[in-house]
Amino acid sequence: MPRIVLRTVTATALTAALLTTAACSDDGGGSGRSAESAARDAKPLKWGECPAPTALEGGGQVPGKDWQCATLDVPLDYADPEGETIPIALIRAKARDPKKRLGSLVFNFGGPGGSGITTLPGAAKEYEALRARYDLVSFDPRGVGRSAPVRCEDDRQLDAYYAQDSTPATPEQEKAFLDGIRTYQKACEKNSGNVLPYVGTENAARDLDRIRQALGDEKLNYFGISYGTELGGVYAHLFPERVGRAVFDAVVDPTKTSEEGSLGQAKGFQLALGNFAQDCVDRGDACRLQGSTAKEIEENVIKLQKRLATHPIEGIGGRMLTEGSATNGIAQALYSKELWPLLEQGLDEAEGGQGQLLMALSDALNGRDQQGRYSNIGAANTAINCADSKDRYTLEQTKAKLPEFREASPVFGEFLGWAMLGCTGWPVPGAWETPDVSAPGAAPIVVIGNTGDPATPYEGARKMVERLGKGVGVELTYEGEGHGAYNSGDPCVQEAVNRYLLDGKVPAAQTVCKAAPATTPTATAGTTPTATATP
DSSP states (O other), rough: OOOOOOEEEHHHHHHHHHHHHHHHHHHOOEEEEEHHHHTTTTOOOOOOOOOOGGGGGOOOOOOTTTTEEEEEEEEESSSSOOOOOOEEEEEEESSSSSSOEEEEEEEEEEEOOHHHHHHHHHGGGGGGGGGGTEEEEEEOTTTTTTTSOOOOSSSSHHHHHHSSSOOOOSSHHHHHHHHHHHHHHHHHHHTTTGGGGGHHHHHHHHHHHHHHHTTTTTEEEEEEEEEHHHHHHHHHHGGGEEEEEEEEEEETTTOOOHHHHHHHHHHHHHHHHHHHHHHHHHGGGGSSSSOOOHHHHHHHHHHHHHHHSSSEESSTOOOOOHHHHHHHHHHHHTTTTTGGHHHHHHHHHTTTOHHHHHHHHHHHHHTOOTTSOOOSSSHHHHHHHHHBBOOOOOHHHHHHHHHHHHOOOOTTTHHHHHHGGGGGSSSSSOSSSOOOOOTTOOOOOEEEEEEEOOSSHHHHHHHHHHOOTTTTTTEEEEEEEEOOOGGGOHHHHHHHHHHHHHHHHOOOTEHHHHHSSOOEEEEOOEEEESEEOOO
């Protein structure tokens, strides 16, 4: 059952891992005085050596000597601050220049459900300039990885779950699809029922404030990416006076319901696929895919999907590449332009009956490693989304919306449309229709939208700026490809962000950075700083 997760991709490391794999055969958050009082009681952190990431965090090697880890206990339920606690796992690399240190810069890389403990060390080179004056810090949010993780089905069950038909076409297939969702939800309730009511974004934002205090910072300096922008927006709403220097990159639209968000993603991924196809066509004979136009390449992808729906091909380790896993793999590769060569190769090989590379891409999106172990990104993603959103769609409502989804995206629309049923029957009610991110009086927040972003369409950045309120959101546009802007390496984007985070120079509103056709992006007017902010 494909699902598209709002998260970042470290393309270089992922490329190496995929090639190796392919070669192998109510949120419970209180809002009263008791919760506020509890937030003042966070204890200092005890930093020490980091263990290797757990399988639930995605596995991997022990971080290098620069990294330290700690655990912070926070209330399970902020409405009962003296009650049960849960651990929040943190990781940091200390600032390079202690004399010029500004404090800590806390990262959330998205998901929801992504492990910061695993992601930050792997992505740290992309943020090395910021380490000059900040301790780089990240964490596993509640419900994720090492922080009271949500557990649902085991590895064997998840293999079967993700192999199920996600676009049912007959009453029998619909029943099997719905049964699969119910079985998954029952496993979540059985294995993690005690934490499910408390993993929502508002509680995670309160955890952020506990983290801020435990780090010894008067204000929260924050870099939120993808879903991390929603978390940051909710934090800014709850604690506007505690916002320091903050950047939102790959911005979630705070005005959209889950249905509207999924429809926006369908359009975004279709746009990205078209851009990928056009790039392939522009390379002429160097392109491995059949088709003389981008439209023909997209049509061939649809034909491949239809063949796989009835005739799966060889994948990895005895698992077959189905229509669903192929679509998942294509979506994964559209997160970063650096992954486009793998997508081209994977599609070409699938046309020849070899599905290993697309399967490896799908596994990466689902959090499955080469040993067949799953991280809990899928379980946490479902639990957090369902704790947040009130939307619970019926089968009839979902089927009525499918034509609109198909029109938005012939490749991804059907999958995202059926995925609207993911929270129907969830044992915990949702908290909101859309999150409140209004933050009057907060310090400036740089909000970056990428015109080619598949997972968080560009328009969401403008909506976030509007909802944050006058004088808070500062919009910066990157005319490029992939999910996110700073991690693209674009010097215009990175210079604007670095000058703000390091020197407090706020970019001019509506700055536009353009990725050049070759390797050197250029900027249009508006990059001259016009204001200064204090951390």
